[in-house]
Amino acid sequence: MKNVINQYEQGGNKLRLAIRGLTPEDLLWVPPADAGVGLWSIQQIVIHLQDSDLIGAARMKQMIAETNPQIVGYDESKFASELLCDEQSADDAMLLFDVNRRQFARVLRKLAPETFDRTGRHSERGEIKLGESLKAMVRHLDHHLKFVHEKRAKMGKEMW
Numbered sequence: 001m002k003n004v005i006n007q008y009e010q011g012g013n014k015l016r017l018a019i020r021g022l023t024p025e026d027l028l029w030v031p032p033a034d035a036g037v038g039l040w041s042i043q044q045i046v047i048h049l050q051d052s053d054l055i056g057a058a059r060m061k062q063m064i065a066e067t068n069p070q071i072v073g074y075d076e077s078k079f080a081s082e083l084l085c086d087e088q089s090a091d092d093a094m095l096l097f098d099v100n101r102r103q104f105a106r107v108l109r110k111l112a113p114e115t116f117d118r119t120g121r122h123s124e125r126g127e128i129k130l131g132e133s134l135k136a137m138v139r140h141l142d143h144h145l146k147f148v149h150e151k152r153a154k155m156g157k158e159m160w
Helices: 002-009 011-019 024-030 040-066 076-082 092-108 112-116 130-155
Strands: 119-122 126-129
Touching: 002 011, 002 092, 002 130, 011 092, 011 130, 024 040, 040 092, 040 119, 040 130, 076 092, 092 119, 112 130, 119 130, 126 130
Parallel strands: none
Antiparallel strands: 119 126
């Protein structure tokens, strides 16, 4: 689990690098539907990552502190469309994402190995385990960073 915790903790650096050098206009660019790089702007992706990471950390904290807590799902598309992503700061969202992960990694490193088998009951997916949730958070970031890199390439702004 140590490697997964390290990957989780380094997520903020990965996100920071992925948006480095982009202008506000670049962040807000919405690709055409046929571009094959997803429909959200990079800004929406960054805000989504911040939102889902804060929610994910809270869920994991519940699984650590409570016995089989109820974990409530949410509609990420409604978050993206209704929470004014264009009016938020990608830099602040990236900072919150980074600090949240670094802070919570301190807790995760101190847990006994069997703690990662603790469960919660998700309202849509049923039983989920702490360790699997942590792995899912790492995969979630990588999934969305793939789209950020594809969008950058479409704009001719590949990472250097």
